[in-house]
Amino acid sequence: MRVYNFSAGPAVLPLEVLEKAQSEFVCFQDSGMSVMEMSHRSKAYSQIIEGTEAKLRQLMQIPDTYKVLFLQGGASLQFTMVPMNLMTGSKKADFIDTGVWSSKAIKEAKKFGKANVIASSKADTYSYIPTYKKEQFDKEADYVYICQNNTIYGTKFNTLPNTGNVPLVADLSSCILSEKMDVNRYGIIFAGAQKNLGPAGVTVVIIREDLIGRVDESIPTMLNYKTHAANDSMFNTPPTYAIYMLGLVLEWMLAQGGIEVIEKKNKEKASILYDYLDTSKLFRGTAAKEDRSLMNIPFVTGDETLDAAFVKAATAKGLVNLKGHRSVGGMRASIYNAMPIDGVKALVDFMKQFERQHE
Template sequence: MTKIYNFGAGPSMLPGTVLQRAQEELLDWHGAGISVLEMGHRSQVYTAIAEKAEADFRELLDVPADYRILFLQGGATGQFSAVPLNLMGDKAKTAYLLTGVWSEKAAAEALRYGEVHVVATGRAESYTKIPQPEQWLLDSNAAYVHYTANETIGGVEFQQIPDVGALTLVSDMSSNILSRPVDVSRFGLIYAGAQKNIGPAGITVVIVREDLLGRANSITPSVFDYTKQANNASMLNTPPTYNWYMLGLVLEWLKEQGGIAALEQKNIRKSAKLYAAIDRSSLYSNPIGLACRSRMNVPFRIADTELEERFLKDSVREGLINLEGHRSVGDFRASIYNAMPEEGVDVLIEFMREFERRYG
């Protein structure tokens, strides 16, 4: 049987050992006599699972003590509303740096609750570059400045944390969290849907500085109120218990790999060799500026568009699945998150070379 390498952008592949362990523990978790799927979320045994996951997350990302870690529902899209509802306070304006589809969607949602100031936009260049800091127009009256650390669809990633001075910095890190070290103390809030680097779809992590709690608008739904969730250990309502458990298994796996610093070096190698293969080719191309190419999502095009269908069919036959680009842009995309082994990237590169030899 051909080995499968899943290059899907999300829900994405999970580490094989994590899936195997989940399978082994599915019917009876550590002698409890029941599955995690059946556990009461406030039971002593489940509370221990949840607390360990939070502790491992705090350790891996070196989260300071004055930040709360919340495990919520609604995905990053839910946070597009939750962030302004919780952080605007008595201010009427927010600020967004637009670098692709997801930052645009976040800004559009924030517009429901007040004025949105655009710090800068890369739309004129089809979101293939991040606007240079000297082009940014910060507004001191904004409640916060939001940016998307990695644009999953477009393949644009910030290589440094933006400098916004004394303003509160907020980031959507859904597709690159835990793939590189991050100085959490630079942020007021970080949020991330789990289904790319930290677990299955259905659970969302929010890291919020404590002094930002207590500002929620009165219309904020209780499940999206950070203060209420923080005061209830993310269990104001029944949380996605199994997803939280799976997230915990992934965190344990990350620690076994040597932590985030070790994974960053692996991610650098994987992305560098794939970009190098694309750049050497006369058939494939990548449109993203060199300074902001994503380590997580590598979009590419084929010069002869008539070969696109053949490329997808042949790649699937070789066990390389989910290489099609997002429906909004087409082309191709290889998502190479933490769980993608380096051998998977090597197999993809070899396939691309052989395909070009035959048809290029």
């Protein structure tokens, strides 16, 4: 029996994708072997990785002036690779601090240059996206950095900072492909796969070509974007099976009707939950309304014991992984692309029932 899995990541995958993978698990098409057993340099595998990139380019309308890389080390390694590869001019970068994940990027950047925090919402448990003025950005900075969707706090940049000629680097781990985005606005986009894209093990990096090769060759080979770009993510063995799964997820997204349809469904799902939270007398959402995420929705009752009772009772009903991140407590429903609308409806029905029982 499958449950409704509200995990923040690794997270729910489309059932159709799991079933397709299952049907090809032992023997992929006419190759006579599992994708896991294939040489990454085989013809069959080349088609898989090239097809995966082509689908991503189609879904996100990635211009030809950007490279797509499939890397390892999680989104966390990008916290290091970005400054290592980009902090090579003025050795300064501007950051907007919106939580744990941007803080980790700031901490790493400090090892390579000056990480300037333009604005932060730390004092209010990162419950909103802090405001900033255009003039605050350093025109000489090597890049401006944001974490666009904040998985733990359920906030999202609804407007991207206008950084002029300074490249914008964005961690899209928990919102990539959730709604239409203009890749041209970014210098680098990166995302760990384990939320909206597939299983853990692969990190997607979309990088504007002119940002490759800004660092000299003395940095570790594996940490240089140039190495991976020059070898089409095949400098060493890529995470072959994770990339194959990513390809199946992207195929599923295209079959759904592409990004417009997915965005519409995501907005519908999120509003079912937000509308209820806004009227409930027991539960309330913790993120500022104007900065609400479509993907991660944290909420509380205001009583920790009741929160724990709710999570326990929900789990018994097959609504699992609703416990909030350990740093904020309460509950969090992650409703990525693969979460069906019925899952959100089932959650809200259960919340209503719980509310009636605790009037």
